[in-house]
Amino acid sequence: MAKIAYILLCHKDPDAIIAQAEQLTAAGDCMAIHFDVRASKAAYDRIRNALRDNPNVAFAAKRIKCGWGEWSLVQATLNAVQAAVDAFPRVTHFYMLSGDCMAIKTAEYIHWFLDENDKDFVESHDFFASNWIKTGMKEDRLIYRYFFNERTQSRRFYTAYNLQKRFGLTREIPADLQIMIGSQWWCLRRRTVEMILDFLQKRPDVVRFFSTTWIPDETFFQTLVRHLIPKEEIENRTPTFLMFSDYGMPVTFYNDHYDMLLGQDYLFARKISPEAHELKERLGQLYSSEGVDFQISDEGRNLYGFLTGRGRVGRRFGRRFWEAGNTLGSERELFLITCKKWHVAKRLVDQIVSETDIRCVEYLFNEEDTLLPDLGGIETTLAKRSRHRRAVVRMLFDHFQTDKLVLCVDPGNLDIIQDFCSDQAKTHVLEIECDYSDDYLIGHARRVGLAGETSPTETVTRLVPALRNSLAYESELIRGAGFDGYLRIRETSTHAQNEATVAKFLGVSDDKAQAVMRLDYLFAD
Template identity: 60%
Template sequence: MAQIAYLLLSHKDAPAVIAQANRVTAAGDFLAIHFDARAPDGDYQQIVSELADNPRVVVTPRRVKCGWGEWSLVEATILAARAAIDTFPRATHFYMLSGDCMPIKSAEYCRAMLEAEDCDYIEHHDFHASDWIKTGFKEERLIYRHFFNERRNKALFYRSFELQKRLGLTRSVPQDLQIMIGSQWWCLRRETMQKVLAFTDRRRDVRRFFRTTWIPDETFFQTLVHHLIPRAELRNRTLTFLIFSDYGMPVSFYDDHYDLLLSQDYLFARKISPEALALKRRLGQLYTTVGMEFDISNEGRRLFQFLAGRGRVGRRFAPRFWEKESSIGRDRELLIVTCKKWHVAKRLVDRARQHTNLPGLKYLFDEEDTELPDLGGTQATLVKRTRHRRALMRMLFDYHDTDRLMICLDPSNLALMQDFESDRSTTRILEILCDFSDQYLEGHARRVGIAGQSTKAVTMSRLLPTIRADFQFESEAINAAGFTHLYRITESDTPDTNAGPLAEFLSIEPGAAQQIAASDHLFAD
């Protein structure tokens, strides 16, 4: 049976540390605590005193002063791991925690998950090949020696770096190691933990190297575990759920996030807000619950991206100068059909092609697998199509040997519509307004990943008005953009009413537009 020894690194809030210790040990697990030497001695003594009678808790007698980005965090982890191994011989797994972490599953569920596979859970991406580091230093973390703390001694940190860079004082990575990087919130088996500690004792050169790397808690264990353990026994993921904002800051969870957290495919969550007292109480009770089942939908990160993104509508990078100067062609006409229900727009384009013989391309800037001719690789990915949108459209006009071309666009692509509108060619836009039932919105939320199959009904009921409002906002933004040739047809109008704007959009006779508007099942889901 799996027995978990949690390794808790903490630097404040002695009462919260004590509560965390009582919580996990009440469920039969173990806890090794390293309390930062920078914290008051009185807090440390309080922890030691109040947990002295708990045989499932050990507090490291040696404390180090910890600093973000320093080797000291790795050293503190090693001290906690050694204490746990020596004190808890029955512990089978060692799980890293911080004081901001709380369980989002029961202890029973956690043990069952760890027993299901004989493996280690640790993120380990290739340091050089992956894009795990988004901004700032990358190779500089390794090839230069970092003696100062970037947050406490910023001037010395960068002065030392610039001096080494100017003098060419670089160093090599240990030749037998492939440097890996990932989250510091891992869960390792006992045998793996012992191998890592033994390797650390044996390879002083490796220890010296990582001692002066920058942010080694993201590389040290990740590299050593990858070096020591067969790939088949590694899972490249963390069991702790966390979200980072666009600015690289961890997102905090509050009292109303309880159901969301429980539905994620993780065992713990970070960071729980200090003010979320009700959430902490409920999660604390959850950990000792027996027989509870969890419906996993795992939509947390996508849901955050969707909701957080609503506040940034309209932001986009400025177009590159060669995109400004390029043109689809002065005498050409681009017909854009935009509709949130993609199948409706596709049907209309198919009907229009039958009546007009105009070439029509479907959601080429929204769907990766849209069928396109080979245009020298420009059409290969959505990123390339969007980056070289005018050049792509010019080639498509040439390929089809036409001066009039239809495409479909999602209403969220307002920036693309505005860019095409500003071109010297003529741009016509037909917006198709559809009715959206709650059932359709639920399906949309699941298709785009902001909800899962097991998302709670109460969560979905709160989400649907936001999605509906988002659709409405996109339509209003299109209306407010001031397009010269903008036409609308709606699901609620009759074919006779829709035929007028359709005839103007396609520049066809009213009779032909009437036939298209009256097509069977045009708006059907």
Template identity: 60%
Template sequence: MARIAFILLTHKDPKGVIAQARRLTAAGDYVAIHFDARANSDDFRAIRTALADDPGVTFARKRLKCGWGEWSLVAATLEALKAAADAFPQATHFYMLSGDCLPIKSAEYVHNFLDAEDFDYIESFDFFESDWIKTGIKAERLIYRHWFNERTQKRLFYASMGLQQRFGLTRDIPKDIRMMIGSQWWCLRRETVESVMTFCESRPDVMRFFATTWIPDETFFQTLVAHLVPRRQIRTRTLTFLMFTDYGMPVTFYNDHYDLLLRQDYLFARKISPESLELRDRLGALWQETGMEFPLSGEGPRLFQFLVGRGRVGRRFAPRFWETEGSLGRSRMVLLIVAKKWHIAKRLTDGIRATTDIPAVDYVFNELAANLPDMGGVASTLDKRQRHRRALVKMLFDQMETPNLVLCLDPSALSLIADFASDRAETRILFVDSPFDDDYLRGHMIRVGLVSVGTPSEVVDRLLPVVRGDLEHEAERLRDMDFARFEVISPERTTDHNAEAIQRFLDVPPETAQQLAEIPHLFAD
């Protein structure tokens, strides 16, 4: 059976460290603790005294002063790993934890999980080719030497790097290794840890290189494991559930996240609020449970983004493409069908193509198949369409040789709709105002990945009013924009009323508008 040596790096909360160590060793596992040398010495003595009689606990032989982004974090991890490997020869796996991590599965489940497959679990992506680094410096982390901490010595950090840039003082990455990057929360097999230790002793050149890189805890183990272990024996993932906000800060979990955490396909979670005593007690007790089953749904990241996003209405994350790329032209008219239920909008565009000469395309920024003509590379992927939105729309006008063009947009794209409305071209909007019953909302949540088929019904039921309110709020925001040419059709209005709105929207004869309003099953789900 798998027996885990947990590598616990911590710097505060001695009572929490003691409780965490006792909880983990109670199931037959081990703990090796590195307590930051910057922390209070009395706290460290309290931890050592309290755990002195626990044979499943050991301590790093050397305590280091650790700083975020520094080599000291890797050095501290290596000290704890050495202590664990020596003290616990029965340990089969070594699992990296912090004081903010708690189990979201039982020890029984975790041991069975590790016994089932013989793999190392560590995120390990190509440093240069992947997009793991979203913001900030990238290659500069490696090719320059970093002796100062960017957070605490910002002026010295950038002055040092600036001087190296000015005088071309770059350095080469060790020739025989491929730089990798990923989360610092990993679980490695014993043979892998021993191989890493041997490598560290035999390659002082690599150790010197990493010692002056920036944020090496995201590259050191990730690179060495990929270098030493066959790729087929690595699962490129972390077993610790963590999420980040838009500002790059870890999401903190609270008492009401218990059910959500247990459904994630992970073994531990970071980071648990120290104030959420109920959650800490429940997760602590969970570790000792036996015979429990854990239905997995994995909707956590999407659900978090949805709930957080509801409080960020109106925030812009990119410049308006109109502002940087000019106008579509005064002589043109953009006809926007705005509908949350895409099938209704597409029935309308089918009807417009069949009964009028006005070119109509579907959700060109959301779906590849959107009744587009052949437009070459600019329309080949959704990513390209998003990056070249104005170019795409101008090409549609030019290729179709038309002054008028019908496009479909989702009401969630309010900033894009506003960009069209502010252009010098005339913009008209036809809003399809649809009611949302529970069956539609359940299907919508699955389609957007907010929940999965396996999500418990009680969770889905709790989300229904939230999602319904969100969709209704989208409609209200659209109406509140007070667009100059804004029409509404709805299944709750008469066919004649809808025909009049369509006629004003398209400038077509009354009989054509009536024909479109009478499309069979136009509003049916």
């Protein structure tokens, strides 16, 4: 059975560290602690005295000063790892943690998971080929030497960096290493850890290289694990759930994130707010529980993206313009039907096809498998259709040999509606306003990935007001755009009102509009 040595790097909050150590070792696991030497001696003594009688806790033999982006973080990790290797010969796994991490599964589940997955869990992507680094230095991290801390000694840091660039003082990357990059939160098997320590004894050149690399905690273990361990024995992901904001800052979890965290396919989460006392207490109780059945939905990132994407006062909308120089032709008419309930729009389209001679295409820019004619390959993927949308629609006009075409568009695609309404062609917009029950909105949340099929109902129910407001706001944006050819039919309107609107939208007779709208179940779910 798996037995874990947790490798804890910390620098503050002795009481929280003591509680974390006691909680994680109570289930039979172990912990090796490196407490930053910058912290007060009194704080360190408090931790040592509180855990002195715990045989499952060890301390790094040498404490060092740690700084962000420095080799010191890697060296502190190695010191704690060596302490764990020496003190706990029966340990099978080494799990990297910070003081902000907490388990989001039971100890029973974590042990079972590691037994079932005999792999090293470490995120490691090719340093040069991947886009893991979004902004800032990339190759320069490796080919120049860094001796100063960028945050506390920024003038010295950039002076040394610029001098090396000016005089071409680059260095070679060790020839046998493929540099990898990824999250510093990993879980490695004992054999892997022992191979790394042995490798470092034989290769001081590798230590010298990484010791003057910038932010080596994102490359050191990630590179060495890939160098020493077969690819099929590595799970390329961190076992710790963490997210970053648009600004590159770690997302902090609070009391109301409990259910969401338990549904993620991870073992720990980072970072838990120091003020989230209720969350910490509930997760602490969970860790020692037995027989808990976890329903993995893994919707955390989608849910976070949805909620934060709504912006400071509710929404954020970035307009995009593609193919600004193209036109459909001034002699053509485009009819856009926008409806969040796609099945309602499709029923209306079916009626238009059967009762008129206007050609119709369903959700062209939303559904991959929309039925389309062969347009030479430009129609094969959603990405291509969206990138060349005016060209695609122009080709549809040509293929059908018509000057009138109906398209379905999701209300969330206001940019598409705006794009076509700015064309020389005469564009008409018909919005279908539907009622949304709570059950429909819960189903919608699951369909779009904001919740999983196994997410607790009470968790998903809390999304309903936000979703309802989000759909209402999409409609508000469309109405507020002031499109010349804008019309709307409503589920709550009478047949006569909706028929008159459809007649005006399509430019057909009242009788023809009645035939189009004759379905009694048009709005049914």
